[in-house]
Amino acid sequence: QVQLQESGPGLVKPSGTLSLTCAVSGGSINDRGWWSWVRQPPGKGLEWLGEISPSGTANYKPSLTSRVTISIDKSKNHLFLNLRSVTAADTAVYYCVRGGWSKFDTWGQGTLVAVSS
Amino acid sequence: QSALTQPPSASGSPGQSVTISCTGTSSDVGGYNYVSWYQQHPGKAPKLMIYEVSKRPSGVPDRFSGSKSDNTASLTVSGLQPEDEADYYCSSYAGSNNGVFGGGTKLTVL
Numbered sequence: 587q588v589q590l591q592e593s594g595p596g597l598v599k600p601s602g603t604l605s606l607t608c609a610v611s612g613g614s615i616n617d618r619g620w621w622s623w624v625r626q627p628p629g630k631g632l633e634w635l636g637e638i639s640p641s642g643t644a645n646y647k648p649s650l651t652s653r654v655t656i657s658i659d660k661s662k663n664h665l666f667l668n669l670r671s672v673t674a675a676d677t678a679v680y681y682c683v684r685g686g687w688s689k690f691d692t693w694g695q696g697t698l699v700a701v702s703s
Numbered sequence: 704q705s706a707l708t709q710p711p712s713a714s715g716s717p718g719q720s721v722t723i724s725c726t727g728t729s730s731d732v733g734g735y736n737y738v739s740w741y742q743q744h745p746g747k748a749p750k751l752m753i754y755e756v757s758k759r760p761s762g763v764p765d766r767f768s769g770s771k772s773d774n775t776a777s778l779t780v781s782g783l784q785p786e787d788e789a790d791y792y793c794s795s796y797a798g799s800n801n802g803v804f805g806g807g808t809k810l811t812v813l
Binding site for chain 2: 631632633634637647648681687688689690692693695696
């Protein structure tokens with residue numbers, strides 16, 4: 587079965603860029619229609635950041651469109667997240683997720699990213 | 704897009720049934736049959752429990768069921784078990800390649 591593993595720096599400075607990688611194993615990015623990033627601030631609820639299709643079409647949460655970019659590398663079976671101009675409000679556990687709004691059916695274990703100087 | 708409204712908490716005794724509501728608008732819950740429910744235990748990733756309002760992924764016990772009426776979706780857990788104690792989140796497609804999650808409900812098994 588497919589597994590997702592997020593990786594990246596656990597600490598990012600304010601105004602910097604948060605960059606995460608999601609490695610997909612046990613399946614291919616081409617197998618599904620959408621792949622998403624979802625985050626969860628400590629003690630709070632889930633927030634969808636955006637999604638990307640195997641063809642590279644991306645959709646983003648409207649309030650984050652100016653700061654977020656999601657991309658894929660099908661040759662490596664990897665998914666990427668870039669979030670620019672971060673503040674403390676971007677501190678969260680970031681999840682790589684297989685699926686879109688019809689269903690988010692497989693989640694990575696998540697990675698905690700703190701924004702602090 | 705405002706978050707879907709869920710009660711902060713719900714509870715029930717083992718063996719009982721509990722229903723968690725998820726209220727949106729005609730632009731999200733009421734407008735599409737793309738409502739999902741997720742279970743999250745502390746420190747763990749969310750797990751898909753219900754999708755497209757009432758469908759259960761393989762491996763999810765049939766004690767979990769979903770429904771929708773107008774702008775409100777519901778998750779019912781029947782025959783509550785101790786391992787059902789967790790946070791539950793609903794989500795809905797809201798059109799224009801966008802969607803929204805609920806604020807979450809903490810389910811306590813008494």
